[in-house]
Amino acid sequence: MNTPEHLPDTGLLRFMTCGSVDDGKSTLIGRLLYDTKAILVDTLSAIEKTSRKRGMEAVDLSLLTDGLQAEREQGITIDVAYRYFSTGTRKYIIADAPGHEQYTRNMVTAASTANLAIILIDARRGVLTQTRRHSYLAHLVNIPHIVVAVNKMDLIDHDPARFDAIVAEYKGFVEKMGLFGEGRDIRFIPMSALNGDNIVERSEAMDWYQGPTLLELLERVPAGHGRTEAFRFPVQFVCRPQDSANPELHDYRGFQGRIESGTVRAGDLLTALPNGRESRVKAVQIGGVAVAEGVPEQSVTILLEDEIDISRGDMLVKAAEAPRQQKEIEAMLCWLSETPLSPARTYLIRHTTRTTKAKLTGVAFKVDVNSQAHVDATQLGMNDIARVGFKLAQPVFADAYAENRATGAFIVIDESNNNTVGAGMLL
Numbered sequence: 008m009n010t011p012e013h014l015p016d017t018g019l020l021r022f023m024t025c026g027s028v029d030d031g032k033s034t035l036i037g038r039l040l041y042d043t044k045a046i047l048v049d050t051l052s053a054i055e056k057t058s059r060k061r062g063m064e065a066v067d068l069s070l071l072t073d074g075l076q077a078e079r080e081q082g083i084t085i086d087v088a089y090r091y092f093s094t095g096t097r098k099y100i101i102a103d104a105p106g107h108e109q110y111t112r113n114m115v116t117a118a119s120t121a122n123l124a125i126i127l128i129d130a131r132r133g134v135l136t137q138t139r140r141h142s143y144l145a146h147l148v149n150i151p152h153i154v155v156a157v158n159k160m161d162l163i164d165h166d167p168a169r170f171d172a173i174v175a176e177y178k179g180f181v182e183k184m185g186l187f188g189e190g191r192d193i194r195f196i197p198m199s200a201l202n203g204d205n206i207v208e209r210s211e212a213m214d215w216y217q218g219p220t221l222l223e224l225l226e227r228v229p230a231g232h233g234r235t236e237a238f239r240f241p242v243q244f245v246c247r248p249q250d251s252a253n254p255e256l257h258d259y260r261g262f263q264g265r266i267e268s269g270t271v272r273a274g275d276l277l278t279a280l281p282n283g284r285e286s287r288v289k290a291v292q293i294g295g296v297a298v299a300e301g302v303p304e305q306s307v308t309i310l311l312e313d314e315i316d317i318s319r320g321d322m323l324v325k326a327a328e329a330p331r332q333q334k335e336i337e338a339m340l341c342w343l344s345e346t347p348l349s350p351a352r353t354y355l356i357r358h359t360t361r362t363t364k365a366k367l368t369g370v371a372f373k374v375d376v377n378s379q380a381h382v383d384a385t386q387l388g389m390n391d392i393a394r395v396g397f398k399l400a401q402p403v404f405a406d407a408y409a410e411n412r413a414t415g416a417f418i419v420i421d422e423s424n425n426n427t428v429g430a431g432m433l434l
Contacts (some may be wrong), residue, residue, distance in 0.1 A: 014144075015434075018097055018098070018230040019097065019098045019099070019100065020097055020098070020099050020100075020122060020123065020202045020225060020228065020230050021099075021100045021102070021120050021121050021122050021123075022099065022100075022101060022102070022121055022122065022124065022125060022225065023101070023102040023103070023118055023121040023123075023124050023125070023150075024036060024101070024102070024103050024104060024121035024124075024125045024127060025104040025110050025114060025118075025124060025125070025126055025127070025141040025144075025145070025397070026043065026115075026126050026127035026128060026137065026138055026156075027127075027128075027129065027132070027135045027137035027138055028143055028161075028389075029129070030127035030128060030129045030158055031127055031129070031201070032104070032125075032127055033103055033199045033433060034156065034200040035127065035156065035198075035200040035206070036090060036101055036103050036224055037200075038200045038201070038203050038206050038207075039092075039101070039206055039207065039221070039222070040090060041203075042203055042206060042207035042208065042222075043092060043094060043207060043222070045092035045093070045195060051123075056364070057331070060404060066254065069105065076394055078358070082368075087202070089101065089102055089103075090103070094222070094226065096226045097138065097226065097230070099225065102117035102118075102120075102121060104117040104118070104141075111140075111144070111341070111376060111390040111392070112341060112342075112343045112389065112390050112430075114141065114144055115144060115147075115148065115341045115392075115430060116430070117294065118145060118148040118150060119148055119412075119430065121148075122150065122151065122152060122228070122230060123150065123151075123152040123153070123154065123225070123228055124141075124145045124150045124152070124153050124154070125154045125156050125221070126138060126141055126142060126145070126153060126154070126155050126156065126191075127156045127158050128155060128156070128158065128173055128177070128425040129158060129159050130157050130158060130159045130160050130162065130163045130166075130169060130173065130197075131159060131162055131163060133172075133173050133176060134173065134177050134180060136177045137379050138177075139180060139184075139377070139379070139419070140376045140377060141203060142177075142180070142181065142186060143186065143376060143379050144256075144376070144392075146184075146186040146187060146430065147339060147392070147432070149408060149409055149412065149432075150191075151191045151192070152191070152192055152194075152228050152229075153187060153191065153192070153193045153194070154193075154194050154195075154196060154224060155174070155177055155193060155194070155195045155196070156182055156196050156198055156200075156221065157170050157173050157174075157195065157196070157197045157198065158198055158200050158310070159199060159200075159201070159210075160197045160198060160199050160204065160213060161199040161202055161204065161212070161380050163211045165197070165213045167197075167213075167215045167249075167321070168217075170195075170197045170216075174195045175193075176256060178193075181193070181324060184379055191366075194218070194219075195261075196216075196218065196219075196220070196221055196223065196224070197210075197213050197216050197217075198210070200258055204422060205220050205221060206220060206221050206222065207220060207221070207222045208220065208350050235367065236268065236269055236270075236324070237268060237269050237324070237328035237330070237406070237411070238266075238268065238269030238270065238271055238275075238277075238323075238324055238325045238328060239267040239268045239322065239324060239330070239359075239406075239411065239413065239414050240262075240264055240265075240266055240267070240277075240309065240322060240323040240324070241264050241265070241267065241320075241321075241322050241359035241414075242262050242263070242264050242270065242317055242318065242319055242320065242321045242322065242323065242360060243263055243264040243265070243318065243360050244262075244263040244264070244319060245260065245261070245262060245263070245318060245319070246259070246260070246261040246262075246263050246308060246318065247259065247260055256374055259293065259310075260310070260311075260314070260325045261308035261309065261310050261312070262308065262309045262310075262317055262323065263306070263307070263308045263309075264306065264307070264360065265305070265306045265307075266301050266302065266303050266304065266305050266306075266307060267303065267304075267359070267411070267413035267414060268303050268411055268414070269302045269303065269325070269328070270300055270301060270302050270303075271288060271291055271300070271307075271309065272288065272291065272299065272300050272301075273288050273289065273291060273297075273299075274287055274288060274383055275287065275288045275325065276325065276326065277309075277311070277323045277324065277325060277326075278323070278324055278325065278326045278329060279315050279317050279321055279322075279323055280321060280322045280323075280324060280330075280332065280401060280404045281321065281332060281404070282315070282316065282317075282321075282328065284313075284315045284316075285326065286311040286312050286313035286315055287311070287312045287313075288309060288310070288311060288312075289308055289310040289312045289365065290309075290310045291308070291310075292307060292308040292309075292310065293305065293306070293307055293308070295308075309323065316396070319360055320359075320360050320361035320362070321361075322359065322361075322404045324404070326429075329404075330404045330405055330406050330414060331404070331405060331406075332403070332404055333399070333400040333402055333403055334398065334399045334400075334402045334403055335368070335396065335398050335399065336396065336397050336403070336405065336433055337371075337394065337395075337396050337433070337434045338394070338395060338396075338397070338408075338417070338431040338432055338433045338434055339374075339392060339393070339394055339395075339408075339431065339432045339434065340387070340392070340393055340394075340395045340419070340429050340430070340431045340432075341387065341390075341391075341392050341429065341430045341431075342387040342388065342389060342390070342391045342393075342419070342428065342429050343390075343427060343428055343429055343430060344389060344426065344428035344429070345389050346388060346421070346428070347388050348364070348367065348370075348386055348387040348395075348428075348429065349367070349384045350367040350368075350369075350385075350386075350388060352367075353366055353422065354366075354367075354419050354420065354421065354422065354428070354429075355419070355420040355421075355422045356397060356399060356403075356417050356418070356419055356420070356431075357417060357418050357420060358403040358405060358416075358417040359403075359404075359413065361401065361404075361415060362420075363399050363400050363401040363403065364399070364400040364401075364422075365397040365398065365399050365400070365419075366397065366398050367395060367396070367397060368386065368395075368396040368397060368398050369395065369396050370384050370385060370386070370393050370394070370395050371393070371394040371395065371396070372393060372394055373387065373391055373392070373393040374392045374393060374394075376392060394434070395431075403417070405433050406431050406433070407433055407434060408434070410431035414434070415432060415433045416430070416431065416432055417430075417431045417433070418430050419431065
């Protein structure tokens with residue numbers, strides 16, 4: 008295995024596979040797990056048995072991710088399948104996204120946390136409508152790293168001219184639509200997921216390709232996905248220990264939550280939103296133990312020098328980097344519910360740890376995910392994506408989604424049944 012063992016642990020990478028139906032997404036993930044020795048013996052034995060029942064000579068590696076019975080019967084991916092594996096360099100969470108248009112909401116769910124997208128293209132068929140659709144959705148949710156995997160090269164005799172033609176076609180589409188601009192990169196890899204060419208091991212049949220294998224790319228890509236280094240700390244809980252036997256805890260008041268971006272140290276001056284009060288950090292703790300610094304994606308407790316009225320839904324920031332407080336928002340919204348979005352109804356919007364009532368103020372346009380054209384609309388149905396406006400009962404402390412995924416995203420909740428019915432990205 009061509010794993011660069013000299014590299015240090017580079018943290019957790021979340022990535023997803025997407026593309027048209029039968030482009031080999033599930034097989035690619037199965038091959039990646041198989042070749043990195045990330046499959047348990049009993050799991051391998053089970054898929055070998057299932058493959059033999061189907062009359063297949065080789066192991067059907069797509070069975071590793073197609074976990075639903077309906078998926079295995081139909082040979083398609085319906086729900087998002089998550090798989091975990093690690094190498095000596097880093098840990099991974101893989102999301103296998105469905106290819107069908109009717110499962111667009113599942114694809115957006117998978118993409119919302121991914122830092123890299125592998126877009127598969129069948130070398131025989133080239134760039135298809137679903138390729139364009141998933142490329143647009145990856146652009147919409149701000150995935151910074153794109154790997155275009157031209158799969159099934161073994162079926163076209165590993166022809167480099169065909170690979171070059173697909174690369175040129177894809178680049179032309181991306182440039183025409185204005186996708187993946189500054190801060191994003193696109194890499195192209197010819198491969199055969201079925202045979203394992205250029206997945207973990209370099210392909211002898213495609214010695215004309217001098218770039219990295221897929222695993223080599225995954226090992227080196229940066230794990231972070233936020234562009235802003237501004238400190239954002241949505242408060243989840245105010246910790247007041249009730250321990251009469253320990254006098255040191257009588258005045259303990261810690262603000263607990265997850266650092267979404269930026270860093271914090273003892274002595275930093277923080278501002279509490281929405282009241283605007285300031286105080287310096289007395290200590291940053293993890294599990295009751297003081298640490299020198301809190302970093303993104305850590306869950307910490309922050310103790311302040313002054314008594315400030317702070318509760319769940321408030322946010323601690325650094326004054327010079329404070330986000331905007333907004334009671335009216337514009338966003339791209341993916342509608343997840345079978346019940347249409349209605350301007351007559353009141354919804355709940357949950358942004359970080361704050362939940363507030365909201366009313367739809369209008370639909371600017373709906374996106375045709377096949378052509379990426381903007382069309383007029385007054386309401387949204389399931390899987391629709393549109394630019395919308397909401398008016399909020401309470402302000403949210405928000406960044407643009409392109410700058411900060413955590414503070415630029417929100418979900419819409421149906422207050423009658425508490426179901427999540429929409430996912431939004433602030434503009």
